[in-house]
Amino acid sequence: MANTLYPESYYAASANAVPPRPALQDDVETDVCVIGAGYTGLSSALFLLENGFRVTVLEAAKVGFGASGRNGGQIVNSYSRDIDVIERSVGPKQAQLLGQMAFEGGRIIRERVAKYNIQCDLKDGGVFAALTAKQMVHLESQKRLWERFGHTQLELLDQRRIREVVACDQYVGGMLDMSGGHIHPLNLALGEAAAVESLGGTIYEQSPAVRIERGANPVVHTPQGKVRAKFIIVAGNAYLGNLVPELAAKSMPCGTQVITTEPLGDEQAKALLPQDYCVEDCNYLLDYYRLTGDKRLIFGGGVVYGARDPANIEAIIRPKMLKAFPQLKDVKIDYAWTGNFLLTLSRLPQVGRLGDNIYYSQGCSGHGVTYTHLAGKVLAEALRGQAERFDAFADLPHYPFPGGQLLRTPFAALGAWYYGLRDKFGM
Numbered sequence: 001m002a003n004t005l006y007p008e009s010y011y012a013a014s015a016n017a018v019p020p021r022p023a024l025q026d027d028v029e030t031d032v033c034v035i036g037a038g039y040t041g042l043s044s045a046l047f048l049l050e051n052g053f054r055v056t057v058l059e060a061a062k063v064g065f066g067a068s069g070r071n072g073g074q075i076v077n078s079y080s081r082d083i084d085v086i087e088r089s090v091g092p093k094q095a096q097l098l099g100q101m102a103f104e105g106g107r108i109i110r111e112r113v114a115k116y117n118i119q120c121d122l123k124d125g126g127v128f129a130a131l132t133a134k135q136m137v138h139l140e141s142q143k144r145l146w147e148r149f150g151h152t153q154l155e156l157l158d159q160r161r162i163r164e165v166v167a168c169d170q171y172v173g174g175m176l177d178m179s180g181g182h183i184h185p186l187n188l189a190l191g192e193a194a195a196v197e198s199l200g201g202t203i204y205e206q207s208p209a210v211r212i213e214r215g216a217n218p219v220v221h222t223p224q225g226k227v228r229a230k231f232i233i234v235a236g237n238a239y240l241g242n243l244v245p246e247l248a249a250k251s252m253p254c255g256t257q258v259i260t261t262e263p264l265g266d267e268q269a270k271a272l273l274p275q276d277y278c279v280e281d282c283n284y285l286l287d288y289y290r291l292t293g294d295k296r297l298i299f300g301g302g303v304v305y306g307a308r309d310p311a312n313i314e315a316i317i318r319p320k321m322l323k324a325f326p327q328l329k330d331v332k333i334d335y336a337w338t339g340n341f342l343l344t345l346s347r348l349p350q351v352g353r354l355g356d357n358i359y360y361s362q363g364c365s366g367h368g369v370t371y372t373h374l375a376g377k378v379l380a381e382a383l384r385g386q387a388e389r390f391d392a393f394a395d396l397p398h399y400p401f402p403g404g405q406l407l408r409t410p411f412a413a414l415g416a417w418y419y420g421l422r423d424k425f426g427m
Contacts, residue, residue: 004061024225038068041235043376060208064189070339080365105370118191121293125277126180351393
């Protein structure tokens with residue numbers, strides 16, 4: 001059986017040491033079988049274990065192999081489509097409940113880090129950077145919107161103030177969210193996995209789910225074993241493949257690219273980001289960056305629709321980094337990698353139930369770090385019979401991509417081209 005290793009990323013190279021985990025080679029019984037050991041699966045498993053369920057987690061590769069161990073590491077609140085968009089789509093009552101949850105994921109991350117002593121370089125503070133006056137007006141509106149839902153840790157930054165937090169002369173202003181922040185994402189996943197095991201949960205690596213036998217007592221089959229369960233949680237996201245065809249039809253894997261510099265040293269790092277906040281700009285096809293615990297700059301951006309791996313990631317992302325920070329022109333790039341996230345047509349997560357006992361959450365559309373931690377709590381509540389918050393997500397309308405799986409990639413790329421032009425010309 002193939003042994004799938006982590007991609008050659010900065011995160012894998014700097015990951016905390018963990019014990020080896022076996023592949024499933026037997027038949028086991030459990031209350032809940034979780035498919036996927038990324039944030040959604042690990043968060044679900046933790047909440048379920050804390051409430052007395054027996055939990056078995058199946059991971060096709062290694063804990064945090066997918067987006068959970070490859071992302072930009074930024075704690076960003078709300079969803080990929082904000083609460084006002086949701087409100088126009090589903091009305092004020094459902095939007096109110098979803099709005100109340102929009103800032104919960106970051107709190108869950110901090111609670112997990114504190115409770116289980118997870119070493120993941122957690123830092124507070126995230127900046128949304130405006131490149132145009134129009135984007136600044138949007139941030140002013142966003143601040144009012146978020147404050148309407150009780151989120152008050154926000155500060156608008158004028159041009160002078162944003163220069164105090166990021167050494168980039170492109171920005172006309174921004175917004176600081178002190179409940180945002182950043183982490184080493186793979187170490188967060190590894191710490192959550194250790195917490196799962198400390199509570200009696202079992203994680204099998206190199207154990208892909210190849211078939212789900214549906215029914216009153218569902219069974220998940222792997223190449224060398226199977227898990228009989230009362231409930232199944234499907235948490236594979238962009239790495240699920242076609243295991244559940246009805247989920248694949250309404251989503252599309254997309255790739256994003258990340259580079260990491262050599263260590264910059266304390267003085268240069270502090271000159272770039274004096275308060276050590278993470279930053280993302282306000283473009284539709286946005287760039288994002290932050291410092292690591294050992295003073296490297298992580299810089300990401302770009303989207304490859306259909307999740308192909310570009311031949312030269314550095315050639316795509318380095319020019320973006322130098323546009324923001326020309327002072328880094330002589331700095332070496334030590335790592336470059338790509339990772340997939342799952343896009344939905346609405347840009348909102350898809351949550352639901354298949355039959356009576358198969359639950360799923362997928363399609364974070366680029367806002368996964370915080371949402372997935374919330375999703376785990378919401379799924380666990382539903383399995384305990386408390387479904388109000390689950391239903392608020394499950395009732396969101398979702399549609400297949402135009403043209404089906406054959407044409408979804410070119411249609412999405414065409415839409416991104418259009419919005420990219422709007423970003424370029426400040427429309």
